[in-house]
Structures are given as C-alpha cells and as structure tokens.
Amino acid sequence: MPAAIETEGLSRRFGARLAVDAVSMTVPQRAVYGFLGRNGAGKTTTLKMILGLWRPTAGRVRVCGLDVGRRRMAAARKIGALLEAHGFYGNLTGRENLALTATLLGLGATEIERVLEVVEMRRDAHRKVAGYSLGMRQRLGLARAMLGAPPVLLLDEPTNGLDPDGIADMRRFLKTLPESTGATVLLSSHLLGEIEQTATHVGVVDGGRLVLEGELARLKAELGPELILRTGDGARAASLLLAHGRSPVAAETGLTVALRPGEDADQAAAAITRLLVEGGASVFAIGPRERSLEDIYRRVAGYRSPLAEVA
Numbered sequence: 001m002p003a004a005i006e007t008e009g010l011s012r013r014f015g016a017r018l019a020v021d022a023v024s025m026t027v028p029q030r031a032v033y034g035f036l037g038r039n040g041a042g043k044t045t046t047l048k049m050i051l052g053l054w055r056p057t058a059g060r061v062r063v064c065g066l067d068v069g070r071r072r073m074a075a076a077r078k079i080g081a082l083l084e085a086h087g088f089y090g091n092l093t094g095r096e097n098l099a100l101t102a103t104l105l106g107l108g109a110t111e112i113e114r115v116l117e118v119v120e121m122r123r124d125a126h127r128k129v130a131g132y133s134l135g136m137r138q139r140l141g142l143a144r145a146m147l148g149a150p151p152v153l154l155l156d157e158p159t160n161g162l163d164p165d166g167i168a169d170m171r172r173f174l175k176t177l178p179e180s181t182g183a184t185v186l187l188s189s190h191l192l193g194e195i196e197q198t199a200t201h202v203g204v205v206d207g208g209r210l211v212l213e214g215e216l217a218r219l220k221a222e223l224g225p226e227l228i229l230r231t232g233d234g235a236r237a238a239s240l241l242l243a244h245g246r247s248p249v250a251a252e253t254g255l256t257v258a259l260r261p262g263e264d265a266d267q268a269a270a271a272i273t274r275l276l277v278e279g280g281a282s283v284f285a286i287g288p289r290e291r292s293l294e295d296i297y298r299r300v301a302g303y304r305s306p307l308a309e310v311a
Contacts, residue, residue, distance in 0.1 A: 002065035004029050004152050004184035005050060009059035012045050019045045021208040022059065027152075027186055027201070030178040034199030034216075035188040036297065042208040043188045047083075047156055050186075052076055064151055080145030080183075081154045082138075090130030094121060094140050097129055098147065105148050115143040118181065119173070135166035142173075146181070153177065156188045167194070174198050196293040204300055212300040220291040223299075224261070227269055228289035230254040232282035240279040241272070256289060 005027035012020040020042045027033040037043050048054040050061050052072040061068040066075040088097050098112045116122045119139040129137065138158060145153055158174070159167045175198055177183050189195050195202060202219065204212040212219070230253060231237040237255060241248045248255040259268055269286045276283050 001029060002062070003027055004064060005186060006062045007059060010046065010049060010056050010061060011058040012049060012054065013057040019208055023205065023210045025203050025210055025213055027184060030182065030184055031201045032174060032178060032185045032187060032199045034195035034202040035186060035205065036195050036202055037190060037205035039190055041205045043205055044156060047154060047188055051079060051081055051154065078150055079152045079154055080147070080150040082141045082145045082158055083156045088129045088137065088140065091128060093126050093128055095125040097140065098144055101144050102147055107148055111147060115146045118146060119143045134161050135169065138162065138170060149181070152184045152186065154186045158187065159194055171198050192293050192297060202293065204297060212296065216293065219296050223291045223295055224258060225265055226256050226258045226289050227265065227272065227286055228254055228256055229272065229286045230284040231276065232284065236279070237276050237281040240276055240281060244275060
C-alpha cells in the first residue's frame with residue numbers, strides 16, 4: 001500500500017533563497033501527521049508543492065502513489081485542502097457555498113448533506129456565511145475539503161484564530177477523522193500543544209529542512225524517562241546535580257533530570273532527594289515526567305524557550 005503522501009528531495013528556491021531544502025517525508029495511510037515548524041520554516045511552501053500549486057525546483061511528490069508532477073489533476077482529486085484563506089461568499093448560505101464547489105466536482109445534494117453531517121453543520125447550513133463565527137467558517141472549510149471523500153486532507157493552521165472552545169472542538173474533530181472517514185490528515189501548525197494532542201505522527205521542519213520524522217509515541221519513548229523536581233533553591237540544586245554527574249534542565253515547573261540507561265525511577269528519585277537535602281537544597285516534590293513534543297522539538301530544532309508555542 002503506497003503512502004498517502006511521499007516526497008523525495010523536494011526543494012523550492014526563490015531567487016537566491018532556498019525555502020525548502022531536499023525534504024523527503026512520508027505520511028502513512030490513515031495517520032494524523034503533524035507538520036511542525038516555526039513561521040517561515042518552509043511548511044506552507046511544502047504544502048503548496050504537495051497540492052501542485054507550485055512546481056518544485058527539484059525533487060518530486062506522490063499522493064496515493066500518483067506523481068504530482070506528471071499526473072497533477074489525478075493527484076489533486078485525492079486531496080481535500082483547507083488553507084488559511086477560505087474564499088466563501090458571505091451573501092450565500094453555507095449550503096449554497098458548498099453547492100458551488102459540488103457543482104464543479106460533479107457532485108449532488110446528497111454529498112453536500114453528508115459533509116455537513118460530518119462537521120455537524122446541518123443546523124446552521126441555511127444561514128448566510130457573513131453571520132458565521134470563525135469556528136463555523138473553519139468547519140465549513142473542512143466540509144468543502146471533504147466533498148467527494150478525498151483520501152487525504154491537507155489542513156494549514158486549522159485552529160488559527162479560534163477561541164479556546166473552538167480549538168478544543170477542532171482538535172477533537174481532527175483526531176476522529178481517520179477512524180470516522182478513513183482519511184489521512186496532514187496538519188500543518190507552529191503550535192506544539194495542538195500537534196501533540198492531535199497527531200499520531202510528526203515531521204519537524206527547520207530552516208527548510210526536515211530534521212525529524214516518525215511516530216510520536218516512538219519518538220517520545222526514544223528520549224528515555226526523566227524526573228521533574230521542584231525545589232526551593234534551583235541554582236543550588238542544579239549545582240549539586242551537575243557536581244554528581246547529572247544534567248538538569250530548567251523547566252516551567254522546576255528542573256528536569258534525565259535518568260541513566262537502566263536506572264530505576266524510584267531509586268533515582270530517592271538518591272537525588274537525599275543528595276539535595278544533604279547539600280542544603282529543599283525538595284518540595286519529585287517524580288516521573290512524561291516526555292513531550294516540546295522535548296523532541298528542543299533537541300532537533302534549536303528550541304530554547306520552555307513555552308509550549310513556537311513563535
């Protein structure tokens with residue numbers, strides 16, 4: 001079975017600037033693939049080449065086994081896309097906007113009702129889009145992308161501008177799409193927290209290069225376990241840990257300490273607590289910390305901030 005999306009050595013140059021540099025990525029079937037990177041890292045340029053909107057300077061793209069460069073229209077029919085610009089007619093209803101796209105695709109009213117049901121918009125489909133909230137416009141955009149049941153959905157920053165309730169709704173919806181529709185989702189974002197709570201696989205792009213790719217659970221496991229420590233004197237605690245061969249890292253809630261290969265977490269916590277207390281540093285709490293996407297990103301993309309958003 002071919003990958004849903006596969007690129008080989010994909011590059012795009014704008015004059016002297018190399019915006020995308022030899023990106024080779026693989027998006028498995030029925031995955032939610034988080035495409036992660038800073039603003040300007042090359043995400044949107046890569047997406048436009050996948051969609052066939054821009055020709056690559058080098059390399060190639062395959063969608064469901066179809067070469068985009070050679071069979072652009074056939075490959076385009078395999079993808080439904082939600083980009084930042086919605087392009088809806090505000091004076092038309094949600095259903096009427098979908099009908100315009102459905103007519104171009106040769107689809108009937110039954111398909112319009114199907115996608116409205118999937119995105120839970122049938123109750124509001126009779127209203128004019130000018131009166132829609134941003135979250136409703138995003139869901140209508142998803143409905144339009146799903147017309148014709150394409151096997152691949154490509155979504156660029158789908159939670160951008162949404163309020164907390166809208167973000168939670170969008171996140172919950174995207175996680176269920178592969179199971180409910182059989183679609184593969186390529187989700188582009190610069191928000192670590194949104195990707196971590198939604199994606200099954202991730203690809204990290206930095207400076208136009210794909211610097212990491214894989215199943216999120218496996219990438220977390222490869223980092224190894226660590227402890228999180230809260231203390232009354234962070235500087236003193238860090239100094240004591242460094243002097244005894246540990247490598248503490250500052251986090252939002254204290255210090256993190258990676259465990260050594262094969263080291264038992266409970267025994268390590270007891271030893272570290274004893275070391276710090278004997279050294280005059282109080283310990284408020286210590287325990288295991290689950291590895292996060294932030295940890296992965298920090299290692300491969302030069303991430304420095306402890307905040308959960310890449311600006």
